Amino acid sequence: MSMIRNVLNTTMLAAVAATMWASAPGGAFSAEVQSVPTRLGDLTLENGYPSRETADRLYDEMDFQRATQAYLWALPAVGYKALYDAQAKTLGAANGDIMFYRNLADKAGMLTPNITTLYAFSFWDMAKQGPMVVDAPEGLTAGGVLDIWQQPITDIGQTGPDKGKGGKYLILPPGSRDIDAPGYMVFRAPSNQVWFGTRGLDPDKAVAEATLRKFSVYGWDQRDKPAPTKFTEVGGRAWQSAQPDTLEYWKLLAELYADEPVAPRDRMMFGMLAPLGIVPGRPFNPDPRQTKILTDAAKVGELMARTIAYDKRYEGASVYPGKQWEYAVLFDLDQEAPDRSRVQFDERASWFYEAIGMSAGMQGRIVGFGQVYLETSRDKDGNWLDGGKTYKLHVDPNPPVKQFWSITLYDNVTRGPLMTDQGAADLSSRKPDLVTNADGSVDVFFGPEHPANAANWIKTNPGKGWFPYFRFYAATEPYFDKSWQLNDIELVK
Structure with missing residues (x-):
């Protein structure tokens, strides 16, 4: 009986093999086809290799998943770029001008501003303008200089090295030589583009504004005879700086990195974005497939960001046990x-x-x-x-x-x-x-x-x-x- 069972098992295996490896025309054997159930649906393999349809599906999904996470990763950088474009392109402020944001009408396009204090913002591009100087006055102010990822390079004012007593800050670009600058507080930025922002904290609004008007922003090469800083107003004009949930999001990111070094921790993400046409220093011209994936990913990425913000899951978010703050x-x-x-x-x-923004004082x-x-x-x-x-x-x-x-x-x-x-x-x-x-x-x-x-x-x-x-x-x-x-x-x- 054992011999009979062995013969039958061998016969059955041979029949299965014949079905799986059926001879094709011309004497060649056809491929083994396997269907793998996944959350994406059934994926087909041929001799262990992905079928053309499977490969296309997986690449689309891979790029979509990468782009949704890249949306979350790039929020501070795109937020910087959107704010810069609003001030420079919509409101017409040149680099080095200080723009005042006074009231609700002025701040309507800003992410979560306070309405109580006067804001003052200025931008600078050291790749084009060289090192930047911020001459801060004595008084009740709080702010600082930030890089394109909205990481503080230094606080200025009450929580800065000057402790509210005023002083001159010199900001150097990445990769530049050191400068001997007696009398200056010297800091090196990791990006060429930087943002100076501050607020007036004096309870007397006239004093707060007068203090902010004593700030000066100018180039290091103008230090011996700096031109007067130009102060400009929003004046209630409409503008917007929220990160978009459209293809424009990726355009802003690509424009921001037209002439910026990439930090080591960001290289992995740019590596994942490269198949989608986002490469630092290169024009952004997505093809139809890339456009669809990036557009869909921006929509989903924005909803992911909204969820992370309002339904926090990370440790330590609650202020008081048993309360909602x-x-x-x-x-x-x-x-x-x-x-x-x-x-x-x-x-x-x-x-x-x-x-927007971050500083030691805002922590x-x-x-x-x-x-x-x-x-x-x-x-x-x-x-x-x-x-x-x-x-x-x-x-x-x-x-x-x-x-x-x-x-x-x-x-x-x-x-x-x-x-x-x-x-x-x-x-x-x-x-x-x-x-x-x-x-x-x-x-x-x-x-x-x-x-x-x-x-x-x-x-x-x-x-x-x-x-x-x-x-x-x-x-x-x-x-x-x-x-x-x-x-x-x-x-x-």
Whole structure:
């Protein structure tokens, strides 16, 4: 019987082999065809090799996946480029001009600006203009110089080396020779293009503006007789700097890297983008296949970024146990984890999807100086904030700030200021008509209609989501040791 079974098994195997390796015309054997089930559907292999159809499908999927992650990776760089284009092309400011952003109308195109303080921005291209000098005055200012990845090269002002006393900063381009510059604070940028931004913090608006007007921006080769810095105004003109979710996103990235060195940590991503026609220093002319993939990836990448920002999954995002407030900033200045094991990919994507700029002062880690940014997208019960509903925030007495606090509402799609017929969706302890309770606490209401007897009310739009930033300017120790905590936003039922 054993011999019979062996004969039968051999016969069956031979039959299977004959089916799999059937002779083709001319005496050649046809290929073994295998169908592999995957999340992409069934993929066909021929003698272990991908079929033409399978290879095309996998390449399309590979490039799409790479591009969605590249969208998240490039958020700070494209955010820089979009802001530069808005100031230079839309608003007409030349490199070295300082542009003032004063109010809601001026800041409407900006990602999550505060509405309380005066902003001043200037850009510089050291590949064309040589080293840059920023001459800072004494006074209450906070800002710095950033590279194209919005990494701070140095703070300037209260949290900078001058400690608010003023001084001259010399910024050198990458790869240039060192310069002997007595009397200057010297820093080297990793990119040729840089952005200088600052804000006036004096409670007297006239003093704040007068202080900012004492800043000078000029080239190192003009140091002996610098031309007066030109100050220019947005003047309420319309502009926009949010990263696009279209093919334009990749165009901005390619333009930004027309004449920039690539940092070692970014070479891998550019290597993955090369098959899609994005190569530093080369024109960007995508073919129809590349155009479709990049366009689709920008749409999905933007939604991924939105999810990372509003539904944070990374460790340490919550400020207070059991509450909804989150840290808007939870990455280091160089965007590297403290143990140097990884780039803080999701953490920086969350911030730069929502906001612009970074500095030591904006990290929220210095007692008595700089800014703290807390945000939430949910009410006390964990539900998304809804512009058609009414909410209340109770700010306890004695908020831990040396300067002031503010709360500003933003559109969760544009990430710009929430726009209603009320005006600025903003309230601060510097607001002259802020109404406080007898114990010094403050109640703030949010909703589409003014609640009865609500002294402090910020209007919202039905059918739209919103999220707030609560800012502490010059936070004091009770914020850091959490002996003073910000209450959740509660639905008014």
